[in-house]
Amino acid sequence: MFSLAHRYLVAINFGDDSTITNFVGSHATIPGEAVVTLVHGAPYAVEDEIDPSSLEIGAHGAVVVSWDYVAKEL
Secondary structure (H helix, E strand, C coil): CEEEEEEEEEEECCCCCCEEECCCCCCCCCCCCEEEEEEECCCCCCCCEECHHHEEECCCCEEEEEEEEEEECC
């Protein structure tokens, strides 16, 4: 049996400068495409499809992205 769930990445920039960070590969479940769920101080809008390999966050900004994840039953 498989279940479908949402996974989230919360990225916060506490710095005084903008940053671009690659989150793909930092955890096995982060895909190459995600949907913006919440944004502050970044060049995205809610529901934009973005690439987590080049996530841009402005100074003191934050982005929450989500994606569907199929979990296997153990």
